[in-house]
Amino acid sequence: MPTYPDTLIKKILRETKTIAMVGASANEMRPSYFAMMYLLNKGYVVHPVNPGAAGKKILGQEVYAALKDVPAPVDMVDIFRTSDVAPAIVAEALAEKDRLGIKTIWMQLGVINEEAAQMARDAGLTVIMDRCPKIEHGRFSGEIGWMGVNRKVIDNRKPLLFGKGGTLKRL
Secondary structure, eight states: OOOOOHHHHHHHHHOEEEEEETTOOOOSSSSSHHHHHHHTTTEEEEEEOGGGTTSSEETOOOOOOOGGGGOOSSEEEOOOOGGGGGHHHHHHHHHHHHHTTOOEEEEOOOOHHHHHHHHHHTTOOEEEOOOOHHHHHHHHTHHHHHHHHHHHHHOOOOOOEOOGGGOOOEO
């Protein structure tokens, strides 16, 4: 997994106001649906991009067929597609970069494509790969503990602490 300083992730999440989510799904069981719902609830404007659902609505937001159809501004393009299509999505984002004001290309968990990342970096964009803005936001807001995410297991149990006499107890 690529590593990024927490200061960079926090800066992106703080400065981003509008996100174009490429690969957003209306299926309530898909991770993109949960991520979009979370980000909307945290005050971000999220434009879903999905050619198969263009013209419909996901979580009350109009779905666009392509980045060229999304209204400006867009601070971040969040790629919720497979790694192999990331270069084409980045190429589309770069074609719209100035009109939309794109600053960040964010590739979701499991999406790693060095070619796409280098294309974006060469155009002056910040790149994050193999991370989820929902999880990162939750981690920094205290909603999710880093330990649970780092183990790739989200656990809602309170952590164990050593009590008097060396016994373990929950907070």
